[in-house]
Amino acid sequence: MPSLRVRRGAVALLALAVVYLIAAQVGRGRLPDRIWMGAHYVENVQLLPTWHSLAEEGAFLLESGILLDSVLVSSGRVFIGLLLGSLAGIVLGLLTGWGTRVESLADPWVTLFRFTPALALLPLYVVWFGYGEASKVLLIATNVAVITLLGAHHGVRAVPRVYLDAAASLGASRWLRFRKIVLPASFPSIFNSVRVAAGLAWVTIVVAELIDARMPSLGYLLALSGAYPRVPTMLIGIATVGALVLVFDLLALLLHARATRWMGRAG
Amino acid sequence: MTANASPPLLEALDVSYTYSGLTPTRALEDLSLEVKENEFLAVLGPVGCGKTTLLRIFAGFLRPTKGSVRCAGSSIDGPGWQRGYVLQEQAIFPWMTVRENLEFGLLAKGVAPAARRAVSDQFLGLIGLSEFESAFPKELSTGMSKMVEVARVLATDPALLLLDEPFGALDAQTRARMQDALAGLWERRRKTVLFVTHDVEEALYLADRIVVLSPRPGKVKAHFAVDLPRPRSVETRFSTGFLAVKRKVWEATGPGP
Numbered sequence: 001m002p003s004l005r006v007r008r009g010a011v012a013l014l015a016l017a018v019v020y021l022i023a024a025q026v027g028r029g030r031l032p033d034r035i036w037m038g039a040h041y042v043e044n045v046q047l048l049p050t051w052h053s054l055a056e057e058g059a060f061l062l063e064s065g066i067l068l069d070s071v072l073v074s075s076g077r078v079f080i081g082l083l084l085g086s087l088a089g090i091v092l093g094l095l096t097g098w099g100t101r102v103e104s105l106a107d108p109w110v111t112l113f114r115f116t117p118a119l120a121l122l123p124l125y126v127v128w129f130g131y132g133e134a135s136k137v138l139l140i141a142t143n144v145a146v147i148t149l150l151g152a153h154h155g156v157r158a159v160p161r162v163y164l165d166a167a168a169s170l171g172a173s174r175w176l177r178f179r180k181i182v183l184p185a186s187f188p189s190i191f192n193s194v195r196v197a198a199g200l201a202w203v204t205i206v207v208a209e210l211i212d213a214r215m216p217s218l219g220y221l222l223a224l225s226g227a228y229p230r231v232p233t234m235l236i237g238i239a240t241v242g243a244l245v246l247v248f249d250l251l252a253l254l255l256h257a258r259a260t261r262w263m264g265r266a267g
Numbered sequence: 268m269t270a271n272a273s274p275p276l277l278e279a280l281d282v283s284y285t286y287s288g289l290t291p292t293r294a295l296e297d298l299s300l301e302v303k304e305n306e307f308l309a310v311l312g313p314v315g316c317g318k319t320t321l322l323r324i325f326a327g328f329l330r331p332t333k334g335s336v337r338c339a340g341s342s343i344d345g346p347g348w349q350r351g352y353v354l355q356e357q358a359i360f361p362w363m364t365v366r367e368n369l370e371f372g373l374l375a376k377g378v379a380p381a382a383r384r385a386v387s388d389q390f391l392g393l394i395g396l397s398e399f400e401s402a403f404p405k406e407l408s409t410g411m412s413k414m415v416e417v418a419r420v421l422a423t424d425p426a427l428l429l430l431d432e433p434f435g436a437l438d439a440q441t442r443a444r445m446q447d448a449l450a451g452l453w454e455r456r457r458k459t460v461l462f463v464t465h466d467v468e469e470a471l472y473l474a475d476r477i478v479v480l481s482p483r484p485g486k487v488k489a490h491f492a493v494d495l496p497r498p499r500s501v502e503t504r505f506s507t508g509f510l511a512v513k514r515k516v517w518e519a520t521g522p523g524p
C-alpha cells in the first residue's frame with residue numbers, strides 16, 4: 001500500500017470538504033430557503049447546510065444511536081449479500097469459463113441480467129421471498145453475483161494459452177491445471193470484480209432497504225430524509241455510505257496486495 | 268553420425284500441416300525427420316517456415332494433416348511429460364516461486380513432496396539459482412526464467428526435450444551465456460533434444476546434427492553433421508572446423524532453389 005496514494009487521497013477529500021464549506025457559507029442567506037415541492041412549499045429547506053447545521057444534525061444522529069445502528073444493520077446486510085453473491089457468482093463464472101460446454105448455455109443469461117437494475121427486481125423479490133431480511137440480502141446478492149460471474153468468467157477466458165500448454169506438456173491433468181494455473185491466473189480479474197461488486201452492493205442497499213422500510217438502516221434514513229426533505233440528514237447519510245465504501249475498498253486492496261505478491265504491483 | 272544402429276526415438280514421416288481458415292496456410296509439406304537417442308538435433312529455418320508447427324506436432328498439440336509422427340515407436344496423441352516441451356513464449360508460471368515452478372511437473376506426476384524437493388534442489392544447483400528458490404519469477408531476468416523453464420521440463424525426466432527458440436528474445440551476450448548453460452546441462456544429463464532456431468551459429472554451437480528447412484511450406488532442404496569436440500567453448504566458435512561448417516550451412520540457408 002503506497003502511503004503516497006493514501007496521503008493524496010486524504011488531501012483530495014479534505015479539499016472537497018473545504019470547497020463545500022466555503023460554498024455553504026457564501027450561499028447562506030443568499031439561497032432561497034423555501035422551495036416548491038409540486039404540491040406545497042417546504043420552508044426552511046437549507047439547500048446547502050452549513051458546517052454548523054451539519055454538526056448539529058450529526059451530533060443528534062450519533063447521540064440517539066440512529067447512525068451507528070443504521071451502519072451496523074446495513075453493513076451486515078451488505079456483508080452477507082456480498083459473501084453469498086460472490087460465492088455463487090465466482091463458482092458459476094469459473095464453471096462457465098473453464099467448461100467448454102457450459103459457456104454457450106450461460107452467455108445469454110448473463111447478458112440479460114447484466115444491466116437489470118436492482119429496482120426492477122425489487123417487487124419480484126418481495127413476492128418471492130417476503131418482506132423480511134431474505135429479500136433484502138438476496139437483492140444485493142443477485143447484483144453482486146452478476147458482476148462477479150462476469151469477472152470470473154472473463155478471468156478464466158483470459159488465462160494465457162502458453163501457461164495452459166506448458167502445464168499440459170508437463171503432464172498436468174485438467175483438474176490440476178484448473179487449480180494451479182486457472183485459479184491463480186484469473187485471481188486478479190475475479191478480485192477486481194468483487195471490488196466493483198462491493199461498491200455496487202452499497203448502491204443496492206439503498207434500494208433493498210425500501211422493502212418494509214424501518215429504522216434503523218441507512219437506506220431508510222436516506223429515504224426518510226428525502227421525504228421530509230431534510231438536506232443535512234441526506235448529506236450525512238450519503239457521506240456515511242461513501243465512507244463505508246471507502247473502508248470496504250481499502251480492506252479489499254490490502255487483501256489483494258497480500259494475495260498477489262507475485263505480480264509486479266498491486267492493482 | 269556414421270554408425271547409427273539404434274532406432275530413432277522421434278520420427279516424422281511425410282508430415283504435412285495446413286492451418287485451416289479463410290486463407291488456408293500450408294505450414295509443412297511432406298516433411299520427414301528422425302531424431303536418434305541422445306542426439307542433439309537442431310532444426311534451422313527462416314522465420315515462418317513452420318518450425319514451431321513441427322514442434323507443436325511433436326509436443327502433441329497439433330495433429331498432422333497428413334503423415335504420421337511417432338515417439339519411441341508409438342504414435343503421438345496429445346501432450347505428455349515424456350516429450351518435454353519448452354515453448355517459444357515466456358511460460359514460467361509467475362504466481363509460483365522458482366522452486367514451485369521446478370516441481371510442477373513432479374507434482375503432476377504425483378511424486379511425494381520430499382522426493383520433489385530433492386529433485387528441485389538438484390536443479391536449483393545446476394542452473395545456479397539456489398538463492399532464488401523462493402523468489403517469484405518477476406525477480407529473474409528473461410534468460411534465467413528460460414533456464415528455469417528448461418530445468419522444469421528436465422525435472423520430470425522426459426525421454427526427449429523439445430525446445431522452441433528458447434533464447435530468441437535475448438541479447439547476444441546473454442544468449443551465449445544461456446547456450447553455455449544449456450550445453451552444460453545437456454552434457455551432464457544427456458537427453459535427446461530437438462532444438463528449433465533461426466540462428467545458424469546457435470545451431471552449430473549446440474547440435475550434433477542440423478536439419479535445414481525451406482521457407483513455407485517447410486520441408487527438409489539439407490542435413491549437416493556437426494562433428495565438433497565437446498565440451499564446446501568460446502574457442503569452438505572461432506575454430507576453423509566451426510567456421511567451415513558455418514559457411515556450408517550459411518550457403519544452404521541462403522536464398523536458392
